[in-house]
Amino acid sequence: xxxxxxxxxxxxxxxxxxxxxxxxxxxxxxxxxxxxxxxxxxxxxxxxxxxxxxxxxxxxxxxxxxxxxxxxxxxxxxxxxxxxxxxxxxxxxxxxxxxxxxxxxxxxxxxxxxxxxxxxxxxxxxxxxxxxxxxxxxxxxxxxxxxxxxxxxxxxxxxxxxxxxxxxxxxxxxxxxxxxxxxxxxxxxxxxxxxxxxxxxxxxxxxxxxxxxxxxxxxxxxxxxxxxxxxxxxx
Numbered sequence: 001x002x003x004x005x006x007x008x009x010x011x012x013x014x015x016x017x018x019x020x021x022x023x024x025x026x027x028x029x030x031x032x033x034x035x036x037x038x039x040x041x042x043x044x045x046x047x048x049x050x051x052x053x054x055x056x057x058x059x060x061x062x063x064x065x066x067x068x069x070x071x072x073x074x075x076x077x078x079x080x081x082x083x084x085x086x087x088x089x090x091x092x093x094x095x096x097x098x099x100x101x102x103x104x105x106x107x108x109x110x111x112x113x114x115x116x117x118x119x120x121x122x123x124x125x126x127x128x129x130x131x132x133x134x135x136x137x138x139x140x141x142x143x144x145x146x147x148x149x150x151x152x153x154x155x156x157x158x159x160x161x162x163x164x165x166x167x168x169x170x171x172x173x174x175x176x177x178x179x180x181x182x183x184x185x186x187x188x189x190x191x192x193x194x195x196x197x198x199x200x201x202x203x204x205x206x207x208x209x210x211x212x213x214x215x216x217x218x219x220x221x222x223x224x225x226x227x228x229x230x231x232x233x234x235x
Contacts (some may be wrong), residue, residue, distance in 0.1 A: 028063035032056045035075075042234060043205040045079035045100070052081040072107040075119075087187070087201045092139030095202055096132040098221060101125050102210075104231070116234035122210055124226040133190075133222065137166060141195055145169030151217035152178065160184070162215035162222065166192060183212035183224055208232040 035056045039045050046052040058066075059074040066072050079100045086093040106120035133149040141147060145168055152163035161182040168175050177194030186206045192198040204212075210228030217223075 027067070028058050031063065031067070032058055038234060039077065039079070043079075043207070045082050045205070052079075054079045070109045072109075073105070075104040075107055077102040077104065084202045084204055087203055090140060090200065093136065093200065093202075095128065095136045097126060097204070098129045098132065099125075099127045100204075102207075102226070104233075107233075116232070119207075119231040119233060120229070122207070122226070122228040122231045124210070126204060126212075126224040126226065127220075128222045128224075130221055133164075136200075137190070137192075138168075140200055141170065141192070141198065143171040145171070145175075147175065149179070151219060159214060160212075162217040164217055164222075166194070170195075181215050181217070181222060181224075183215045185211050188212060188215065188224055 035058075036054045039056065040054050046054040055078045057076045058072060059076070060066060060072065077100075080098055082097050082100075083094045084097060085095075102122055102124035104119040104122050107117050108119075109117040130149050130151075134147060137149055138145070138147045147166050147168035147170065150165050150167070152165040161180050164179040164181060166175060166177050166179045175194070177192065179190065179192045179194075182189050182191065187201050187203045189199055189201040206226065207228070209231045210226050212224045213227045214225040215222070216225070
């Protein structure tokens, strides 16, 4: 009889554990879905393109325990194919962001139903394709012809400015000139000295207190590193 009760107890424990895991996963899925909706509403991620996307993952188990404490250890956000415009709102200035990845650590929420939270540390990266940069440069500089933006040989960067090269045809003549992208706060600026010192600045919708800290031109695209402390999310 004693062994039978032990077996019954084990089965009950296993069933309850399974139910807890199932409920926990349902809860975290709902929380992630709500967080995606808030991010798209507040920052415009996923907008401006038919293939735009926003994904949020809440890490750590169990989620319900973290939620009860109004704190989360680690959350990741990925968004892509959303459009940004220059601060001057120039004609044809829309630029597609290929991807934004943010790692948020030590989050504290104001309440279970609140629309705001804070993260102790955020690190991330924003990536822009050269094809998209080429398109916006061709539109902004005008004068006919297509211009191509690519990384400059030996100019990968890694500090607050990355070197680029612009080639193609402009006003009926060949072009091969240096350019660069510099970062400051939540903005990045394209500088083209060979075209009358042309400069164009884009501001990226980021949570408060996240700043770009480095620019890097790679073979695959332009990468901007971002870091933030005591980051305010939502409102």
